Amino acid sequence: MTTRNIRRRPSRCARLRRRFEKYRELKQARQGLSEAQAMLTESDPDMRAMAQEEIATLAPRVAELEEEIKVLLLPKDPNDEKNVILEIRAGTGGDEASLFAAELFRMYTRFAEQHRWKVEVLSMSESGVGGYKEVIAIIEGDRVYSQMRWESGGHRVQRVPATETQGRVHTSAVTVAVLPEAEDVDIKIEAKDIRIDTFCSSGPGGQSVNTTYSAVRITHIPTNTVVSCQDEKSQIKNREKGMRVLRSRLYEQEMDKQNAELAKARKQQVGTGDRSEKIRTYNFPQNRLTDHRIGLTLHQLDLIMEGRLQSIVDALIAYYQAEQLKAESTQAA
Numbered sequence: 001m002t003t004r005n006i007r008r009r010p011s012r013c014a015r016l017r018r019r020f021e022k023y024r025e026l027k028q029a030r031q032g033l034s035e036a037q038a039m040l041t042e043s044d045p046d047m048r049a050m051a052q053e054e055i056a057t058l059a060p061r062v063a064e065l066e067e068e069i070k071v072l073l074l075p076k077d078p079n080d081e082k083n084v085i086l087e088i089r090a091g092t093g094g095d096e097a098s099l100f101a102a103e104l105f106r107m108y109t110r111f112a113e114q115h116r117w118k119v120e121v122l123s124m125s126e127s128g129v130g131g132y133k134e135v136i137a138i139i140e141g142d143r144v145y146s147q148m149r150w151e152s153g154g155h156r157v158q159r160v161p162a163t164e165t166q167g168r169v170h171t172s173a174v175t176v177a178v179l180p181e182a183e184d185v186d187i188k189i190e191a192k193d194i195r196i197d198t199f200c201s202s203g204p205g206g207q208s209v210n211t212t213y214s215a216v217r218i219t220h221i222p223t224n225t226v227v228s229c230q231d232e233k234s235q236i237k238n239r240e241k242g243m244r245v246l247r248s249r250l251y252e253q254e255m256d257k258q259n260a261e262l263a264k265a266r267k268q269q270v271g272t273g274d275r276s277e278k279i280r281t282y283n284f285p286q287n288r289l290t291d292h293r294i295g296l297t298l299h300q301l302d303l304i305m306e307g308r309l310q311s312i313v314d315a316l317i318a319y320y321q322a323e324q325l326k327a328e329s330t331q332a333a
Contacts, residue, residue: 019069026065033058070325079180079255080146085248086178089134090127091154093172098131100157100282101174103305105135108151110307117141122241123229136245138181145180150316152178153279160285169285173278181244182251189247195219198235218242225249294319 036058039051088105090097112119123136139148155174160167198213215230216238227249229242281290282301289304289312290297296315298304304312 022065022069026062026069029058029062029065033062077146077149079149081143082145082180083138083140084144084148084178085122085136085138085181085245086148086151087134087136087176088132089175090132091173091175093157093170095127095129095131096157096161096170097172097174098127098133099129099161100155100172101132101135102130104155104174104176105132105137107305107307107309108139108148111309112139112141112144112307114307114310115141115144115147117144121231122245123231138244145178147313148178150313151176156278156281158281158283158285179248179252182247187247187251187254189220189243189250193221194246195221196239214238216242218246220246220250223250223253225253291316 033055036051036054039047039054042048042051086105086108088101088108090101093100109119118140119137120140121135121137123134125133125135127133153176155176157172157174158169161170164170195218197217197219199215199217200213214233214235215228216235217226217228218239219226225246227242227246229238229245231241232238279291279293281288281292282305283290284301286299287301288297288299289301291312294315296312298311300308
Protein backbone atom coordinates (compact mmCIF):
# COMPACT_ATOMS: atom_id res chain seq x y z
CA MET A 1 0.00 0.00 0.00
CA THR A 2 1.53 3.31 -1.05
CA THR A 3 0.47 6.91 -0.66
CA ARG A 4 1.35 10.26 -2.17
CA ASN A 5 -0.16 13.69 -1.85
CA ILE A 6 -2.18 15.23 -4.68
CA ARG A 7 -1.89 18.96 -5.39
CA ARG A 8 -4.79 20.39 -7.32
CA ARG A 9 -3.61 23.34 -9.37
CA PRO A 10 -6.83 25.38 -9.48
CA SER A 11 -7.12 25.35 -5.68
CA ARG A 12 -3.44 26.19 -5.23
CA CYS A 13 -3.78 29.10 -7.66
CA ALA A 14 -6.85 30.33 -5.79
CA ARG A 15 -4.94 30.27 -2.49
CA LEU A 16 -2.03 32.18 -4.03
CA ARG A 17 -4.44 34.72 -5.48
CA ARG A 18 -6.09 35.25 -2.06
CA ARG A 19 -2.69 35.75 -0.47
CA PHE A 20 -1.65 38.28 -3.14
CA GLU A 21 -4.91 40.23 -2.84
CA LYS A 22 -4.64 40.39 0.94
CA TYR A 23 -1.00 41.49 0.74
CA ARG A 24 -1.89 44.22 -1.77
CA GLU A 25 -4.70 45.41 0.51
CA LEU A 26 -2.31 45.41 3.48
CA LYS A 27 0.28 47.40 1.52
CA GLN A 28 -2.30 50.04 0.61
CA ALA A 29 -3.59 50.23 4.20
CA ARG A 30 -0.07 50.63 5.58
CA GLN A 31 0.68 53.37 3.06
CA GLY A 32 -2.52 55.20 3.97
CA LEU A 33 -1.72 54.85 7.68
CA SER A 34 1.80 56.22 7.15
CA GLU A 35 0.46 59.22 5.23
CA ALA A 36 -2.16 59.90 7.91
CA GLN A 37 0.49 59.77 10.65
CA ALA A 38 2.61 62.24 8.70
CA MET A 39 -0.40 64.62 8.53
CA LEU A 40 -0.43 64.88 12.33
CA THR A 41 2.42 67.42 12.05
CA GLU A 42 0.29 69.75 9.91
CA SER A 43 -0.47 73.18 11.37
CA ASP A 44 -4.05 73.11 10.12
CA PRO A 45 -6.26 71.66 12.92
CA ASP A 46 -8.79 70.37 10.40
CA MET A 47 -6.05 68.39 8.64
CA ARG A 48 -4.88 66.94 11.96
CA ALA A 49 -8.45 65.98 12.87
CA MET A 50 -8.87 64.29 9.49
CA ALA A 51 -5.58 62.44 10.03
CA GLN A 52 -6.71 61.17 13.42
CA GLU A 53 -9.93 59.85 11.89
CA GLU A 54 -7.93 58.06 9.19
CA ILE A 55 -5.60 56.54 11.78
CA ALA A 56 -8.54 55.37 13.90
CA THR A 57 -9.88 53.50 10.86
CA LEU A 58 -6.66 52.24 9.28
CA ALA A 59 -4.67 51.12 12.35
CA PRO A 60 -7.10 48.32 13.34
CA ARG A 61 -7.55 47.37 9.68
CA VAL A 62 -3.78 46.92 9.28
CA ALA A 63 -3.68 44.69 12.36
CA GLU A 64 -6.66 42.69 11.07
CA LEU A 65 -5.07 42.17 7.64
CA GLU A 66 -1.78 41.08 9.22
CA GLU A 67 -3.62 38.38 11.16
CA GLU A 68 -5.54 37.27 8.06
CA ILE A 69 -2.29 36.91 6.12
CA LYS A 70 -0.74 34.88 8.95
CA VAL A 71 -3.70 32.48 8.70
CA LEU A 72 -3.37 32.27 4.90
CA LEU A 73 0.31 31.36 5.30
CA LEU A 74 -0.39 28.50 7.70
CA PRO A 75 0.38 25.02 6.30
CA LYS A 76 -2.73 23.50 4.76
CA ASP A 77 -4.02 20.03 5.52
CA PRO A 78 -3.31 18.01 2.36
CA ASN A 79 -6.82 16.56 2.60
CA ASP A 80 -8.71 19.89 2.65
CA GLU A 81 -9.65 19.71 -1.03
CA LYS A 82 -10.93 16.12 -0.87
CA ASN A 83 -14.43 14.67 -0.86
CA VAL A 84 -15.37 12.81 2.31
CA ILE A 85 -16.78 9.50 3.42
CA LEU A 86 -19.34 10.23 6.14
CA GLU A 87 -20.10 7.40 8.57
CA ILE A 88 -22.86 7.77 11.19
CA ARG A 89 -23.59 5.01 13.71
CA ALA A 90 -26.15 4.77 16.50
CA GLY A 91 -24.49 4.30 19.88
CA THR A 92 -26.01 3.97 23.34
CA GLY A 93 -29.71 4.62 23.50
CA GLY A 94 -31.30 1.93 21.34
CA ASP A 95 -34.12 3.11 19.07
CA GLU A 96 -33.72 6.73 20.17
CA ALA A 97 -30.06 6.69 19.12
CA SER A 98 -31.00 5.28 15.70
CA LEU A 99 -33.63 8.00 15.23
CA PHE A 100 -31.09 10.68 16.08
CA ALA A 101 -28.58 9.11 13.68
CA ALA A 102 -31.17 9.58 10.91
CA GLU A 103 -31.72 13.20 11.98
CA LEU A 104 -27.99 13.91 11.94
CA PHE A 105 -27.73 12.46 8.44
CA ARG A 106 -30.60 14.70 7.34
CA MET A 107 -28.84 17.70 8.97
CA TYR A 108 -25.62 17.01 7.06
CA THR A 109 -27.57 16.48 3.84
CA ARG A 110 -29.19 19.91 4.25
CA PHE A 111 -25.77 21.44 5.01
CA ALA A 112 -24.40 19.84 1.84
CA GLU A 113 -27.29 21.23 -0.21
CA GLN A 114 -26.42 24.75 0.96
CA HIS A 115 -22.90 24.27 -0.42
CA ARG A 116 -24.18 22.56 -3.58
CA TRP A 117 -22.36 19.38 -2.68
CA LYS A 118 -23.53 15.98 -3.88
CA VAL A 119 -24.49 13.32 -1.32
CA GLU A 120 -24.62 9.64 -2.31
CA VAL A 121 -25.52 6.86 0.12
CA LEU A 122 -23.02 3.99 -0.01
CA SER A 123 -24.49 1.76 2.69
CA MET A 124 -27.44 1.95 5.07
CA SER A 125 -28.79 -0.22 7.87
CA GLU A 126 -32.25 0.82 9.08
CA SER A 127 -33.76 0.24 12.50
CA GLY A 128 -37.29 -0.99 13.10
CA VAL A 129 -38.51 2.49 14.08
CA GLY A 130 -37.40 4.32 10.96
CA GLY A 131 -33.96 5.36 12.16
CA TYR A 132 -30.49 4.27 11.07
CA LYS A 133 -28.28 1.82 12.90
CA GLU A 134 -25.60 2.90 10.44
CA VAL A 135 -25.40 5.03 7.33
CA ILE A 136 -22.33 5.60 5.15
CA ALA A 137 -22.33 8.20 2.39
CA ILE A 138 -19.91 10.06 0.18
CA ILE A 139 -20.12 13.85 -0.05
CA GLU A 140 -18.56 15.37 -3.15
CA GLY A 141 -17.89 19.02 -3.86
CA ASP A 142 -15.59 21.97 -3.33
CA ARG A 143 -13.37 21.68 -0.21
CA VAL A 144 -15.75 19.33 1.57
CA TYR A 145 -13.20 17.92 4.01
CA SER A 146 -12.04 21.38 5.10
CA GLN A 147 -15.60 22.09 6.31
CA MET A 148 -16.75 18.64 7.46
CA ARG A 149 -13.64 17.43 9.29
CA TRP A 150 -14.79 18.98 12.57
CA GLU A 151 -17.83 16.70 12.79
CA SER A 152 -15.89 13.54 13.73
CA GLY A 153 -16.59 12.40 17.27
CA GLY A 154 -19.36 11.53 19.69
CA HIS A 155 -22.65 13.45 19.41
CA ARG A 156 -24.91 13.32 22.48
CA VAL A 157 -28.65 14.03 22.33
CA GLN A 158 -30.86 14.92 25.30
CA ARG A 159 -34.63 14.92 24.77
CA VAL A 160 -37.92 13.21 25.60
CA PRO A 161 -38.34 10.23 23.22
CA ALA A 162 -41.69 9.76 21.48
CA THR A 163 -42.08 6.47 23.36
CA GLU A 164 -41.55 8.07 26.80
CA THR A 165 -44.91 8.25 28.61
CA GLN A 166 -43.72 10.09 31.74
CA GLY A 167 -41.97 12.98 30.01
CA ARG A 168 -38.48 12.10 31.19
CA VAL A 169 -35.46 13.36 29.27
CA HIS A 170 -33.26 10.56 27.93
CA THR A 171 -29.64 10.77 26.83
CA SER A 172 -28.45 8.88 23.74
CA ALA A 173 -25.31 8.94 21.64
CA VAL A 174 -24.31 8.73 18.00
CA THR A 175 -20.79 8.52 16.57
CA VAL A 176 -19.76 10.36 13.43
CA ALA A 177 -16.62 9.72 11.36
CA VAL A 178 -15.49 11.97 8.51
CA LEU A 179 -12.80 10.40 6.34
CA PRO A 180 -11.08 12.07 3.37
CA GLU A 181 -11.86 10.06 0.27
CA ALA A 182 -8.74 8.37 -1.05
CA GLU A 183 -8.24 8.20 -4.80
CA ASP A 184 -6.54 5.43 -6.75
CA VAL A 185 -3.24 7.31 -6.70
CA ASP A 186 -3.47 7.74 -2.92
CA ILE A 187 -3.91 4.08 -2.08
CA LYS A 188 -2.85 1.07 -4.11
CA ILE A 189 -4.77 -2.05 -3.08
CA GLU A 190 -3.39 -5.32 -4.40
CA ALA A 191 -5.91 -7.93 -5.52
CA LYS A 192 -4.14 -10.59 -3.44
CA ASP A 193 -4.72 -8.49 -0.30
CA ILE A 194 -8.53 -8.48 -0.43
CA ARG A 195 -11.22 -11.12 -0.01
CA ILE A 196 -14.68 -10.46 -1.43
CA ASP A 197 -17.72 -12.34 -0.13
CA THR A 198 -21.25 -11.98 -1.47
CA PHE A 199 -24.51 -12.50 0.37
CA CYS A 200 -28.22 -11.73 0.09
CA SER A 201 -29.08 -8.16 1.02
CA SER A 202 -31.51 -7.49 3.84
CA GLY A 203 -33.99 -4.75 4.65
CA PRO A 204 -36.00 -2.55 2.25
CA GLY A 205 -35.18 -2.95 -1.41
CA GLY A 206 -38.03 -4.53 -3.31
CA GLN A 207 -38.17 -7.89 -5.01
CA SER A 208 -34.39 -8.30 -5.28
CA VAL A 209 -33.93 -8.43 -1.49
CA ASN A 210 -33.00 -11.87 -0.16
CA THR A 211 -33.25 -13.40 -3.67
CA THR A 212 -29.89 -12.48 -5.23
CA TYR A 213 -26.37 -12.34 -3.87
CA SER A 214 -25.97 -8.64 -4.59
CA ALA A 215 -24.56 -7.54 -1.20
CA VAL A 216 -20.77 -7.44 -0.92
CA ARG A 217 -18.38 -7.78 2.01
CA ILE A 218 -14.77 -6.76 1.32
CA THR A 219 -11.99 -7.72 3.72
CA HIS A 220 -8.53 -6.16 3.49
CA ILE A 221 -6.49 -9.07 4.80
CA PRO A 222 -3.27 -7.26 5.93
CA THR A 223 -5.20 -4.83 8.19
CA ASN A 224 -8.35 -6.92 8.78
CA THR A 225 -10.44 -3.94 7.68
CA VAL A 226 -13.96 -5.03 6.69
CA VAL A 227 -16.45 -3.06 4.58
CA SER A 228 -19.99 -4.16 3.66
CA CYS A 229 -22.23 -2.60 1.03
CA GLN A 230 -25.75 -3.66 0.04
CA ASP A 231 -27.41 -0.40 -0.97
CA GLU A 232 -27.50 -1.23 -4.70
CA LYS A 233 -29.26 -4.14 -6.42
CA SER A 234 -26.16 -4.64 -8.57
CA GLN A 235 -23.27 -6.60 -7.10
CA ILE A 236 -20.86 -4.66 -9.32
CA LYS A 237 -22.08 -1.29 -8.02
CA ASN A 238 -21.94 -2.50 -4.41
CA ARG A 239 -18.39 -3.64 -4.98
CA GLU A 240 -17.42 -0.24 -6.44
CA LYS A 241 -18.95 1.60 -3.50
CA GLY A 242 -17.37 -0.77 -1.00
CA MET A 243 -13.93 -0.21 -2.52
CA ARG A 244 -14.34 3.56 -2.18
CA VAL A 245 -15.05 3.19 1.54
CA LEU A 246 -12.22 0.69 2.01
CA ARG A 247 -9.75 2.89 0.17
CA SER A 248 -10.63 5.87 2.37
CA ARG A 249 -10.31 3.89 5.60
CA LEU A 250 -6.92 2.55 4.56
CA TYR A 251 -5.84 6.03 3.53
CA GLU A 252 -6.69 7.39 6.96
CA GLN A 253 -4.76 4.59 8.64
CA GLU A 254 -1.74 5.21 6.43
CA MET A 255 -1.79 8.96 7.01
CA ASP A 256 -1.93 8.42 10.77
CA LYS A 257 1.07 6.09 10.63
CA GLN A 258 3.19 8.26 8.32
CA ASN A 259 2.52 11.67 9.83
CA ALA A 260 2.73 11.86 13.61
CA GLU A 261 1.91 15.56 13.67
CA LEU A 262 -1.25 15.03 11.60
CA ALA A 263 -2.29 12.21 13.91
CA LYS A 264 -1.79 14.49 16.93
CA ALA A 265 -3.87 17.24 15.33
CA ARG A 266 -6.65 14.77 14.49
CA LYS A 267 -6.78 13.56 18.09
CA GLN A 268 -7.16 17.15 19.25
CA GLN A 269 -10.00 17.65 16.78
CA VAL A 270 -11.95 14.40 16.91
CA GLY A 271 -11.09 13.01 20.34
CA THR A 272 -10.20 9.40 20.95
CA GLY A 273 -9.24 6.99 18.20
CA ASP A 274 -12.57 5.18 18.33
CA ARG A 275 -14.39 8.51 18.01
CA SER A 276 -16.45 7.79 21.14
CA GLU A 277 -15.52 11.02 22.91
CA LYS A 278 -18.36 13.50 23.34
CA ILE A 279 -17.71 16.58 21.22
CA ARG A 280 -21.21 18.06 21.12
CA THR A 281 -24.52 17.97 22.99
CA TYR A 282 -27.92 18.55 21.40
CA ASN A 283 -30.42 19.50 24.12
CA PHE A 284 -33.89 19.64 22.58
CA PRO A 285 -35.92 20.81 25.62
CA GLN A 286 -33.67 23.89 25.86
CA ASN A 287 -33.25 24.31 22.07
CA ARG A 288 -29.52 24.32 22.86
CA LEU A 289 -26.41 23.05 21.12
CA THR A 290 -23.08 23.00 22.95
CA ASP A 291 -19.75 22.23 21.30
CA HIS A 292 -17.55 21.11 24.17
CA ARG A 293 -14.26 21.51 22.32
CA ILE A 294 -14.49 25.29 22.14
CA GLY A 295 -17.14 26.02 24.78
CA LEU A 296 -19.63 27.31 22.20
CA THR A 297 -23.33 27.32 23.15
CA LEU A 298 -26.12 28.33 20.76
CA HIS A 299 -29.84 28.40 21.54
CA GLN A 300 -30.97 27.74 17.98
CA LEU A 301 -30.96 23.95 17.77
CA ASP A 302 -34.08 23.96 15.60
CA LEU A 303 -32.22 25.90 12.88
CA ILE A 304 -29.04 23.83 13.24
CA MET A 305 -30.95 20.59 12.70
CA GLU A 306 -32.11 22.10 9.39
CA GLY A 307 -28.49 22.23 8.27
CA ARG A 308 -27.59 25.74 9.46
CA LEU A 309 -24.15 24.61 10.66
CA GLN A 310 -21.94 27.27 9.13
CA SER A 311 -21.62 29.43 12.25
CA ILE A 312 -20.38 26.41 14.21
CA VAL A 313 -17.98 25.36 11.45
CA ASP A 314 -16.59 28.91 11.20
CA ALA A 315 -16.09 29.06 14.98
CA LEU A 316 -14.22 25.74 14.97
CA ILE A 317 -12.02 26.79 12.06
CA ALA A 318 -11.17 30.09 13.79
CA TYR A 319 -10.36 28.28 17.04
CA TYR A 320 -8.02 25.72 15.50
CA GLN A 321 -6.35 28.32 13.31
CA ALA A 322 -5.64 30.36 16.45
CA GLU A 323 -4.20 27.25 18.11
CA GLN A 324 -2.05 26.62 15.04
CA LEU A 325 -0.80 30.22 15.11
CA LYS A 326 0.13 29.81 18.78
CA ALA A 327 2.05 26.64 17.98
CA GLU A 328 3.87 28.34 15.09
CA SER A 329 4.78 31.30 17.33
CA THR A 330 6.07 28.98 20.05
CA GLN A 331 8.23 27.07 17.57
CA ALA A 332 9.58 30.31 16.08
CA ALA A 333 10.51 31.57 19.56
